[in-house]
Amino acid sequence: MFLITCPFCGEREESEFSYGHEAHIARPENPEKLSDAEWADYLFMRKNTKGVHLERWVHTAGCRRWFNAARNTHTNEILAIYKMGEQPPKEIKAMIEKGKTS
Protein backbone atom coordinates (compact mmCIF):
# COMPACT_ATOMS: atom_id res chain seq x y z
CA MET A 1 0.00 0.00 0.00
CA PHE A 2 1.38 3.39 -0.89
CA LEU A 3 0.05 6.93 -0.82
CA ILE A 4 -0.88 8.75 -4.01
CA THR A 5 -1.41 12.49 -4.24
CA CYS A 6 -4.46 13.05 -6.41
CA PRO A 7 -3.95 16.40 -8.18
CA PHE A 8 -7.57 17.28 -7.36
CA CYS A 9 -8.15 15.79 -3.87
CA GLY A 10 -4.71 15.53 -2.27
CA GLU A 11 -2.95 12.59 -0.64
CA ARG A 12 -4.99 9.39 -0.32
CA GLU A 13 -4.35 5.65 0.11
CA GLU A 14 -3.62 3.58 -2.98
CA SER A 15 -6.75 1.47 -2.46
CA GLU A 16 -8.91 4.48 -3.43
CA PHE A 17 -7.35 4.46 -6.90
CA SER A 18 -7.49 2.21 -9.95
CA TYR A 19 -4.53 1.61 -12.18
CA GLY A 20 -4.64 2.65 -15.83
CA HIS A 21 -1.37 1.10 -16.99
CA GLU A 22 1.20 2.74 -19.30
CA ALA A 23 0.57 6.41 -20.17
CA HIS A 24 1.07 8.29 -23.45
CA ILE A 25 -0.07 5.50 -25.78
CA ALA A 26 -1.88 7.34 -28.55
CA ARG A 27 -4.47 5.49 -30.59
CA PRO A 28 -3.21 5.36 -34.19
CA GLU A 29 -5.01 7.85 -36.41
CA ASN A 30 -5.40 5.48 -39.35
CA PRO A 31 -5.64 1.95 -37.95
CA GLU A 32 -6.62 0.53 -41.33
CA LYS A 33 -3.25 1.57 -42.75
CA LEU A 34 -1.24 -0.26 -40.08
CA SER A 35 0.35 -3.67 -40.56
CA ASP A 36 -0.70 -6.47 -38.19
CA ALA A 37 2.59 -6.09 -36.34
CA GLU A 38 2.11 -2.33 -35.89
CA TRP A 39 -1.45 -2.87 -34.63
CA ALA A 40 -0.20 -5.57 -32.21
CA ASP A 41 2.43 -3.14 -30.99
CA TYR A 42 -0.27 -0.59 -30.18
CA LEU A 43 -2.65 -3.12 -28.62
CA PHE A 44 -0.36 -5.42 -26.65
CA MET A 45 3.30 -4.39 -26.42
CA ARG A 46 4.19 -2.51 -23.25
CA LYS A 47 7.33 -0.92 -21.82
CA ASN A 48 6.99 -2.62 -18.42
CA THR A 49 9.94 -0.54 -17.25
CA LYS A 50 12.02 -1.52 -14.25
CA GLY A 51 12.69 1.99 -13.01
CA VAL A 52 10.87 5.23 -13.81
CA HIS A 53 7.53 4.34 -15.39
CA LEU A 54 4.95 6.81 -16.75
CA GLU A 55 1.46 5.55 -16.01
CA ARG A 56 -2.19 6.52 -15.55
CA TRP A 57 -4.29 6.36 -12.40
CA VAL A 58 -7.92 7.19 -11.71
CA HIS A 59 -9.25 8.29 -8.31
CA THR A 60 -12.11 5.76 -8.37
CA ALA A 61 -13.28 6.26 -4.79
CA GLY A 62 -12.81 10.02 -4.89
CA CYS A 63 -13.20 12.57 -7.68
CA ARG A 64 -13.13 9.81 -10.36
CA ARG A 65 -10.73 11.86 -12.47
CA TRP A 66 -7.74 10.54 -14.37
CA PHE A 67 -4.16 11.77 -14.08
CA ASN A 68 -0.62 10.68 -14.92
CA ALA A 69 2.12 9.60 -12.54
CA ALA A 70 5.82 8.84 -12.79
CA ARG A 71 6.64 5.97 -10.42
CA ASN A 72 9.80 4.01 -9.80
CA THR A 73 8.53 0.43 -10.25
CA HIS A 74 11.48 -0.94 -8.30
CA THR A 75 10.74 1.03 -5.10
CA ASN A 76 7.11 2.13 -5.72
CA GLU A 77 8.25 5.71 -5.03
CA ILE A 78 6.03 8.23 -6.84
CA LEU A 79 8.29 10.87 -8.39
CA ALA A 80 5.81 13.16 -10.09
CA ILE A 81 2.08 13.60 -10.66
CA TYR A 82 0.86 15.52 -13.70
CA LYS A 83 -2.47 16.01 -15.43
CA MET A 84 -3.85 14.20 -18.46
CA GLY A 85 -2.69 15.75 -21.70
CA GLU A 86 0.48 17.06 -20.10
CA GLN A 87 4.01 15.82 -20.67
CA PRO A 88 6.08 14.60 -17.71
CA PRO A 89 8.31 17.18 -15.95
CA LYS A 90 11.76 17.75 -17.48
CA GLU A 91 13.62 16.17 -14.57
CA ILE A 92 11.59 12.98 -14.99
CA LYS A 93 12.37 12.87 -18.72
CA ALA A 94 16.05 13.31 -17.81
CA MET A 95 15.85 10.42 -15.32
CA ILE A 96 14.28 8.16 -17.96
CA GLU A 97 16.99 9.04 -20.50
CA LYS A 98 19.68 8.42 -17.88
CA GLY A 99 18.13 5.04 -17.02
CA LYS A 100 18.36 4.00 -20.66
CA THR A 101 22.06 4.75 -20.95
CA SER A 102 23.30 3.53 -17.55
Place this chain on the structure above:
Amino acid sequence: MTKYSIFSLLRNAMGYHRDWQQAWRSPDPKPEYDVVIVGGGGHGLATAYYLAKEHGITNVAVLEKGWLGGGNTGRNTTIIRSNYLWDESAFLYEKSLKLYEGLSQDINYNIMLSQRGVLNLAHNLHDVRETQRRVNANRLNGIDGEYIGPEEIRKLVPIINLDPTIRYPVLGSSYQARGGTARHDAVAWGLARASDARGVDIIQNCEVTGFDIEKGQITGVQTNRGQIKAKKVGVVVAGHCTVMSDMAGFRMPIESHPLQAMVSDPVKPIIDVVVMSGAVHCYVSQSDKGELVLGAGIDAHTSYSQRGSLHIIEEQIAAVCELFPIFSRMRLMRQWGGIVDTCPDASPIISKTPVDGLYFNCGWGTGGFKATPGSGWVFAHTIARDEPHEINAPFSLDRFSTGHLIDEHGAAAVAH
Protein backbone atom coordinates in the same frame (compact mmCIF):
# COMPACT_ATOMS: atom_id res chain seq x y z
CA MET B 1 25.78 -38.76 -8.76
CA THR B 2 25.15 -41.03 -5.79
CA LYS B 3 21.73 -42.60 -6.07
CA TYR B 4 19.38 -41.64 -3.26
CA SER B 5 17.61 -44.68 -1.78
CA ILE B 6 16.65 -46.24 1.52
CA PHE B 7 20.07 -47.91 1.52
CA SER B 8 22.02 -44.67 1.00
CA LEU B 9 19.92 -43.14 3.77
CA LEU B 10 20.73 -46.01 6.16
CA ARG B 11 24.42 -45.97 5.22
CA ASN B 12 24.66 -42.23 5.84
CA ALA B 13 22.69 -42.50 9.07
CA MET B 14 25.49 -44.77 10.33
CA GLY B 15 27.95 -41.97 9.64
CA TYR B 16 25.80 -39.34 11.37
CA HIS B 17 24.99 -37.81 7.95
CA ARG B 18 28.46 -36.25 7.65
CA ASP B 19 29.35 -37.84 4.31
CA TRP B 20 26.55 -36.77 1.96
CA GLN B 21 27.97 -35.47 -1.32
CA GLN B 22 26.95 -32.01 -2.47
CA ALA B 23 23.92 -32.26 -4.71
CA TRP B 24 25.45 -30.28 -7.59
CA ARG B 25 28.81 -28.69 -8.41
CA SER B 26 29.43 -24.93 -8.48
CA PRO B 27 31.83 -24.61 -11.41
CA ASP B 28 33.30 -21.43 -12.85
CA PRO B 29 31.69 -20.60 -16.19
CA LYS B 30 33.45 -21.99 -19.27
CA PRO B 31 34.23 -19.49 -22.07
CA GLU B 32 31.70 -21.10 -24.42
CA TYR B 33 28.59 -23.30 -24.29
CA ASP B 34 26.28 -24.83 -26.88
CA VAL B 35 23.29 -23.51 -24.93
CA VAL B 36 23.06 -20.94 -22.15
CA ILE B 37 19.86 -20.84 -20.10
CA VAL B 38 19.24 -17.51 -18.34
CA GLY B 39 17.31 -18.09 -15.12
CA GLY B 40 17.79 -20.84 -12.55
CA GLY B 41 14.20 -21.32 -11.47
CA GLY B 42 12.22 -24.50 -12.01
CA HIS B 43 11.50 -23.80 -15.69
CA GLY B 44 15.14 -23.00 -16.52
CA LEU B 45 16.45 -26.05 -14.70
CA ALA B 46 13.81 -28.27 -16.33
CA THR B 47 14.87 -26.90 -19.72
CA ALA B 48 18.51 -27.78 -19.02
CA TYR B 49 17.51 -31.22 -17.75
CA TYR B 50 15.45 -32.11 -20.83
CA LEU B 51 18.08 -30.63 -23.19
CA ALA B 52 20.51 -33.16 -21.72
CA LYS B 53 18.09 -36.05 -21.36
CA GLU B 54 15.95 -35.82 -24.49
CA HIS B 55 18.29 -34.12 -26.94
CA GLY B 56 21.78 -35.15 -25.78
CA ILE B 57 22.90 -31.52 -25.45
CA THR B 58 25.03 -31.47 -22.29
CA ASN B 59 27.36 -28.52 -22.93
CA VAL B 60 24.84 -26.28 -21.20
CA ALA B 61 25.05 -23.59 -18.53
CA VAL B 62 22.22 -22.32 -16.34
CA LEU B 63 22.96 -18.75 -15.20
CA GLU B 64 21.13 -17.56 -12.10
CA LYS B 65 21.56 -14.03 -10.77
CA GLY B 66 20.59 -15.01 -7.21
CA TRP B 67 20.26 -18.51 -5.84
CA LEU B 68 18.48 -21.54 -7.30
CA GLY B 69 14.72 -21.42 -6.94
CA GLY B 70 14.93 -18.10 -5.07
CA GLY B 71 12.42 -16.36 -7.32
CA ASN B 72 8.89 -17.48 -8.03
CA THR B 73 9.81 -21.19 -7.81
CA GLY B 74 10.32 -20.73 -4.07
CA ARG B 75 7.45 -18.27 -3.62
CA ASN B 76 4.40 -19.94 -5.15
CA THR B 77 1.67 -21.96 -3.47
CA THR B 78 2.76 -25.22 -5.18
CA ILE B 79 -0.59 -26.09 -6.77
CA ILE B 80 -0.59 -28.49 -9.71
CA ARG B 81 -3.53 -29.12 -12.06
CA SER B 82 -4.23 -29.36 -15.78
CA ASN B 83 -7.94 -28.50 -16.08
CA TYR B 84 -7.60 -25.66 -18.59
CA LEU B 85 -10.33 -24.80 -21.08
CA TRP B 86 -8.73 -24.55 -24.51
CA ASP B 87 -7.13 -27.47 -26.34
CA GLU B 88 -3.76 -25.72 -26.64
CA SER B 89 -3.50 -25.14 -22.89
CA ALA B 90 -4.95 -28.52 -22.00
CA PHE B 91 -2.24 -30.34 -23.97
CA LEU B 92 0.53 -28.18 -22.48
CA TYR B 93 -0.54 -28.44 -18.84
CA GLU B 94 -1.49 -32.11 -19.14
CA LYS B 95 1.97 -32.87 -20.59
CA SER B 96 3.38 -31.21 -17.51
CA LEU B 97 1.14 -33.09 -15.09
CA LYS B 98 2.09 -36.40 -16.73
CA LEU B 99 5.79 -35.54 -16.38
CA TYR B 100 5.22 -34.56 -12.73
CA GLU B 101 3.64 -37.97 -12.08
CA GLY B 102 6.91 -39.71 -13.00
CA LEU B 103 9.36 -36.99 -11.98
CA SER B 104 10.45 -38.29 -8.55
CA GLN B 105 11.56 -41.59 -10.10
CA ASP B 106 12.97 -39.91 -13.20
CA ILE B 107 15.28 -37.55 -11.33
CA ASN B 108 15.77 -39.76 -8.23
CA TYR B 109 14.60 -37.00 -5.94
CA ASN B 110 11.42 -37.00 -3.89
CA ILE B 111 9.44 -33.97 -5.04
CA MET B 112 6.65 -34.96 -2.61
CA LEU B 113 3.96 -34.92 -5.29
CA SER B 114 0.64 -35.20 -3.50
CA GLN B 115 -2.31 -35.79 -5.86
CA ARG B 116 -4.84 -34.81 -3.25
CA GLY B 117 -7.40 -33.32 -5.65
CA VAL B 118 -8.14 -29.72 -6.64
CA LEU B 119 -11.50 -27.94 -6.40
CA ASN B 120 -12.27 -24.77 -8.35
CA LEU B 121 -15.41 -23.27 -6.79
CA ALA B 122 -18.36 -21.73 -8.61
CA HIS B 123 -20.25 -18.95 -6.80
CA ASN B 124 -22.97 -17.87 -9.22
CA LEU B 125 -24.95 -19.17 -12.18
CA HIS B 126 -22.38 -17.95 -14.69
CA ASP B 127 -19.56 -19.61 -12.74
CA VAL B 128 -21.54 -22.86 -12.67
CA ARG B 129 -22.07 -22.86 -16.44
CA GLU B 130 -18.45 -21.95 -17.18
CA THR B 131 -17.18 -24.59 -14.77
CA GLN B 132 -19.36 -27.27 -16.35
CA ARG B 133 -18.20 -26.19 -19.79
CA ARG B 134 -14.55 -26.38 -18.68
CA VAL B 135 -15.01 -29.82 -17.11
CA ASN B 136 -16.66 -31.08 -20.32
CA ALA B 137 -13.81 -29.64 -22.39
CA ASN B 138 -11.29 -31.35 -20.10
CA ARG B 139 -13.00 -34.72 -20.46
CA LEU B 140 -13.10 -34.41 -24.26
CA ASN B 141 -9.34 -33.87 -24.08
CA GLY B 142 -8.85 -36.98 -21.95
CA ILE B 143 -8.17 -35.03 -18.76
CA ASP B 144 -9.86 -36.26 -15.60
CA GLY B 145 -12.40 -33.98 -14.03
CA GLU B 146 -15.95 -33.84 -12.82
CA TYR B 147 -18.49 -31.25 -11.79
CA ILE B 148 -19.70 -31.69 -8.22
CA GLY B 149 -22.47 -30.07 -6.21
CA PRO B 150 -22.56 -28.83 -2.60
CA GLU B 151 -23.23 -32.27 -1.08
CA GLU B 152 -20.16 -33.79 -2.70
CA ILE B 153 -18.12 -30.71 -1.79
CA ARG B 154 -19.17 -31.22 1.83
CA LYS B 155 -17.84 -34.79 1.76
CA LEU B 156 -14.46 -33.61 0.44
CA VAL B 157 -14.21 -30.46 2.57
CA PRO B 158 -16.39 -30.78 5.69
CA ILE B 159 -15.20 -27.41 7.06
CA ILE B 160 -16.34 -25.31 4.08
CA ASN B 161 -19.20 -22.84 4.60
CA LEU B 162 -22.10 -23.95 2.35
CA ASP B 163 -24.58 -21.43 3.74
CA PRO B 164 -26.52 -20.18 0.67
CA THR B 165 -26.96 -16.73 2.20
CA ILE B 166 -23.29 -15.67 2.25
CA ARG B 167 -22.06 -13.00 -0.17
CA TYR B 168 -20.42 -15.53 -2.51
CA PRO B 169 -22.28 -18.83 -1.88
CA VAL B 170 -20.66 -22.09 -2.96
CA LEU B 171 -22.96 -23.52 -5.64
CA GLY B 172 -20.68 -26.14 -7.15
CA SER B 173 -17.12 -26.93 -8.11
CA SER B 174 -14.91 -28.62 -10.63
CA TYR B 175 -12.88 -31.46 -9.14
CA GLN B 176 -9.66 -32.79 -10.65
CA ALA B 177 -8.57 -35.77 -8.56
CA ARG B 178 -5.10 -35.95 -10.16
CA GLY B 179 -4.35 -32.35 -9.22
CA GLY B 180 -2.61 -31.49 -5.98
CA THR B 181 0.64 -30.07 -4.72
CA ALA B 182 4.38 -30.78 -4.78
CA ARG B 183 7.31 -29.49 -2.77
CA HIS B 184 8.53 -26.49 -4.77
CA ASP B 185 12.11 -26.40 -3.46
CA ALA B 186 12.49 -30.11 -4.13
CA VAL B 187 11.46 -29.59 -7.76
CA ALA B 188 14.23 -26.99 -8.19
CA TRP B 189 16.87 -28.91 -6.23
CA GLY B 190 16.01 -32.26 -7.82
CA LEU B 191 16.14 -30.87 -11.36
CA ALA B 192 19.42 -29.06 -10.53
CA ARG B 193 20.98 -32.26 -9.20
CA ALA B 194 19.77 -34.36 -12.15
CA SER B 195 20.94 -31.75 -14.70
CA ASP B 196 24.32 -31.46 -13.01
CA ALA B 197 24.71 -35.25 -13.13
CA ARG B 198 24.25 -35.07 -16.92
CA GLY B 199 26.97 -32.45 -17.25
CA VAL B 200 25.06 -29.17 -17.05
CA ASP B 201 26.97 -26.32 -15.32
CA ILE B 202 24.81 -24.48 -12.79
CA ILE B 203 26.27 -21.05 -12.09
CA GLN B 204 24.67 -19.01 -9.31
CA ASN B 205 25.26 -15.34 -8.53
CA CYS B 206 25.82 -14.76 -12.24
CA GLU B 207 23.69 -11.94 -13.63
CA VAL B 208 23.24 -11.41 -17.36
CA THR B 209 23.81 -7.74 -18.23
CA GLY B 210 23.60 -7.89 -22.02
CA PHE B 211 23.41 -10.01 -25.14
CA ASP B 212 26.02 -10.28 -27.89
CA ILE B 213 24.16 -10.19 -31.19
CA GLU B 214 25.91 -10.16 -34.58
CA LYS B 215 23.84 -9.71 -37.75
CA GLY B 216 20.66 -10.83 -36.02
CA GLN B 217 22.30 -13.95 -34.56
CA ILE B 218 23.03 -14.48 -30.87
CA THR B 219 26.69 -15.17 -30.10
CA GLY B 220 26.80 -14.96 -26.33
CA VAL B 221 25.88 -13.12 -23.16
CA GLN B 222 27.58 -10.49 -21.04
CA THR B 223 27.52 -11.24 -17.32
CA ASN B 224 28.95 -9.90 -14.07
CA ARG B 225 31.44 -12.77 -14.41
CA GLY B 226 32.53 -11.81 -17.89
CA GLN B 227 31.49 -12.75 -21.40
CA ILE B 228 30.15 -16.23 -22.06
CA LYS B 229 29.85 -17.31 -25.67
CA ALA B 230 26.86 -19.40 -26.68
CA LYS B 231 25.41 -20.81 -29.89
CA LYS B 232 21.92 -20.56 -28.45
CA VAL B 233 20.42 -18.73 -25.48
CA GLY B 234 17.13 -19.54 -23.73
CA VAL B 235 15.68 -16.87 -21.45
CA VAL B 236 13.38 -18.02 -18.61
CA VAL B 237 13.30 -15.15 -16.13
CA ALA B 238 9.60 -14.62 -15.32
CA GLY B 239 9.04 -11.06 -14.03
CA HIS B 240 12.24 -9.71 -15.56
CA CYS B 241 11.60 -10.93 -19.12
CA THR B 242 11.03 -7.44 -20.53
CA VAL B 243 14.29 -6.28 -18.93
CA MET B 244 15.91 -9.02 -21.04
CA SER B 245 13.93 -8.30 -24.21
CA ASP B 246 14.90 -4.60 -23.91
CA MET B 247 18.55 -5.70 -23.95
CA ALA B 248 17.90 -7.85 -27.02
CA GLY B 249 16.04 -5.05 -28.82
CA PHE B 250 12.46 -6.24 -29.20
CA ARG B 251 9.20 -5.67 -27.35
CA MET B 252 7.03 -8.08 -25.36
CA PRO B 253 3.33 -7.97 -24.42
CA ILE B 254 4.20 -8.59 -20.78
CA GLU B 255 3.52 -6.63 -17.60
CA SER B 256 5.08 -7.54 -14.25
CA HIS B 257 2.93 -7.50 -11.12
CA PRO B 258 3.44 -8.45 -7.48
CA LEU B 259 1.61 -11.62 -6.37
CA GLN B 260 1.39 -12.43 -2.68
CA ALA B 261 1.13 -15.62 -0.68
CA MET B 262 1.25 -16.49 2.99
CA VAL B 263 1.27 -19.35 5.47
CA SER B 264 -0.47 -19.69 8.83
CA ASP B 265 0.73 -21.24 12.06
CA PRO B 266 0.98 -25.03 11.68
CA VAL B 267 -2.08 -26.95 12.85
CA LYS B 268 -3.24 -30.58 12.79
CA PRO B 269 -4.59 -31.92 9.46
CA ILE B 270 -7.83 -30.08 8.69
CA ILE B 271 -8.08 -29.87 4.90
CA ASP B 272 -6.75 -32.60 2.59
CA VAL B 273 -7.61 -31.15 -0.82
CA VAL B 274 -6.74 -27.89 -2.58
CA VAL B 275 -9.64 -25.41 -2.66
CA MET B 276 -9.44 -22.52 -5.12
CA SER B 277 -11.82 -19.75 -6.02
CA GLY B 278 -11.10 -17.45 -8.91
CA ALA B 279 -14.13 -15.31 -8.13
CA VAL B 280 -13.10 -14.32 -4.61
CA HIS B 281 -9.34 -14.62 -5.26
CA CYS B 282 -8.22 -17.18 -2.77
CA TYR B 283 -6.72 -20.62 -2.73
CA VAL B 284 -6.07 -22.81 0.26
CA SER B 285 -4.17 -26.00 0.92
CA GLN B 286 -2.39 -27.46 3.94
CA SER B 287 1.30 -28.27 3.80
CA ASP B 288 2.82 -31.41 5.23
CA LYS B 289 4.11 -29.29 8.11
CA GLY B 290 0.51 -28.30 8.89
CA GLU B 291 0.61 -24.69 7.74
CA LEU B 292 -2.29 -23.40 5.69
CA VAL B 293 -0.83 -22.17 2.41
CA LEU B 294 -2.89 -19.22 1.17
CA GLY B 295 -2.57 -17.23 -2.00
CA ALA B 296 -3.90 -13.80 -2.91
CA GLY B 297 -4.49 -11.93 -6.14
CA ILE B 298 -2.06 -9.70 -8.01
CA ASP B 299 -1.67 -5.99 -7.33
CA ALA B 300 -3.20 -4.02 -10.20
CA HIS B 301 -0.11 -1.87 -10.72
CA THR B 302 3.11 -3.06 -12.31
CA SER B 303 6.05 -3.43 -9.96
CA TYR B 304 9.38 -5.15 -9.45
CA SER B 305 9.38 -4.60 -5.69
CA GLN B 306 8.67 -8.23 -4.67
CA ARG B 307 6.08 -7.06 -2.17
CA GLY B 308 2.42 -6.33 -2.62
CA SER B 309 -0.10 -4.07 -0.96
CA LEU B 310 -1.89 -4.84 2.28
CA HIS B 311 -5.41 -4.23 0.95
CA ILE B 312 -4.95 -7.17 -1.45
CA ILE B 313 -4.32 -9.47 1.50
CA GLU B 314 -7.22 -7.99 3.45
CA GLU B 315 -9.62 -8.86 0.62
CA GLN B 316 -8.18 -12.34 0.24
CA ILE B 317 -8.27 -13.12 3.96
CA ALA B 318 -11.88 -11.86 4.08
CA ALA B 319 -12.73 -14.41 1.38
CA VAL B 320 -10.91 -17.20 3.24
CA CYS B 321 -12.74 -16.39 6.48
CA GLU B 322 -16.10 -16.39 4.73
CA LEU B 323 -15.44 -19.73 3.04
CA PHE B 324 -13.82 -21.24 6.14
CA PRO B 325 -15.11 -19.53 9.31
CA ILE B 326 -13.08 -22.07 11.32
CA PHE B 327 -9.88 -20.31 10.17
CA SER B 328 -10.92 -16.87 11.39
CA ARG B 329 -8.80 -16.92 14.56
CA MET B 330 -5.67 -18.41 13.02
CA ARG B 331 -2.53 -16.33 12.82
CA LEU B 332 -0.38 -15.82 9.78
CA MET B 333 3.25 -16.75 10.23
CA ARG B 334 4.82 -15.43 7.03
CA GLN B 335 3.76 -13.39 4.03
CA TRP B 336 5.73 -12.59 0.90
CA GLY B 337 5.47 -11.48 -2.71
CA GLY B 338 6.91 -12.49 -6.06
CA ILE B 339 6.92 -10.71 -9.42
CA VAL B 340 4.80 -12.46 -12.04
CA ASP B 341 4.91 -11.85 -15.78
CA THR B 342 1.34 -11.51 -16.98
CA CYS B 343 0.33 -11.85 -20.62
CA PRO B 344 -2.78 -10.23 -22.18
CA ASP B 345 -4.38 -13.65 -22.83
CA ALA B 346 -3.24 -15.32 -19.55
CA SER B 347 -1.23 -17.85 -21.56
CA PRO B 348 2.54 -18.20 -21.72
CA ILE B 349 4.96 -17.37 -24.54
CA ILE B 350 7.33 -20.24 -25.37
CA SER B 351 8.83 -19.06 -28.58
CA LYS B 352 11.55 -18.16 -31.01
CA THR B 353 12.25 -14.42 -31.16
CA PRO B 354 13.32 -11.88 -33.79
CA VAL B 355 16.95 -12.74 -32.86
CA ASP B 356 18.20 -16.05 -34.31
CA GLY B 357 19.30 -18.46 -31.61
CA LEU B 358 17.54 -16.52 -28.85
CA TYR B 359 14.46 -18.12 -27.31
CA PHE B 360 12.03 -16.81 -24.69
CA ASN B 361 9.88 -18.73 -22.22
CA CYS B 362 7.77 -16.30 -20.21
CA GLY B 363 4.31 -14.93 -19.55
CA TRP B 364 3.32 -17.71 -17.12
CA GLY B 365 1.78 -15.07 -14.92
CA THR B 366 0.36 -16.36 -11.69
CA GLY B 367 0.54 -20.07 -12.45
CA GLY B 368 3.86 -21.32 -13.75
CA PHE B 369 4.72 -23.86 -11.07
CA LYS B 370 2.25 -26.47 -12.32
CA ALA B 371 3.85 -26.27 -15.75
CA THR B 372 7.49 -26.60 -14.66
CA PRO B 373 8.46 -29.94 -16.27
CA GLY B 374 6.20 -29.54 -19.32
CA SER B 375 7.48 -26.02 -19.95
CA GLY B 376 11.09 -27.23 -19.76
CA TRP B 377 10.30 -30.19 -22.01
CA VAL B 378 8.79 -28.14 -24.85
CA PHE B 379 11.33 -25.32 -24.44
CA ALA B 380 14.22 -27.80 -24.66
CA HIS B 381 12.68 -29.13 -27.90
CA THR B 382 12.30 -25.58 -29.25
CA ILE B 383 15.95 -24.74 -28.50
CA ALA B 384 17.42 -28.06 -29.66
CA ARG B 385 15.48 -28.22 -32.97
CA ASP B 386 15.20 -24.46 -33.54
CA GLU B 387 11.47 -24.98 -34.00
CA PRO B 388 8.64 -25.38 -31.51
CA HIS B 389 7.13 -28.72 -30.59
CA GLU B 390 3.52 -29.06 -31.76
CA ILE B 391 2.45 -28.58 -28.13
CA ASN B 392 4.02 -25.12 -27.81
CA ALA B 393 3.68 -23.96 -31.44
CA PRO B 394 0.44 -22.07 -30.58
CA PHE B 395 2.26 -20.25 -27.74
CA SER B 396 4.45 -18.19 -30.07
CA LEU B 397 5.25 -14.50 -29.74
CA ASP B 398 3.66 -13.78 -33.12
CA ARG B 399 0.19 -14.83 -31.93
CA PHE B 400 -0.26 -11.21 -30.87
CA SER B 401 -0.02 -10.10 -34.49
CA THR B 402 -1.90 -13.02 -36.02
CA GLY B 403 -4.70 -12.71 -33.47
CA HIS B 404 -4.61 -16.37 -32.45
CA LEU B 405 -4.77 -15.59 -28.75
CA ILE B 406 -5.35 -18.38 -26.23
CA ASP B 407 -7.71 -16.72 -23.80
CA GLU B 408 -7.43 -18.60 -20.53
CA HIS B 409 -8.68 -15.90 -18.19
CA GLY B 410 -11.53 -18.21 -17.21
CA ALA B 411 -9.40 -21.19 -16.21
CA ALA B 412 -6.41 -19.16 -15.13
CA ALA B 413 -7.34 -15.69 -13.88
CA VAL B 414 -5.67 -15.50 -10.53
CA ALA B 415 -6.58 -19.04 -9.65
CA HIS B 416 -3.57 -20.68 -11.20
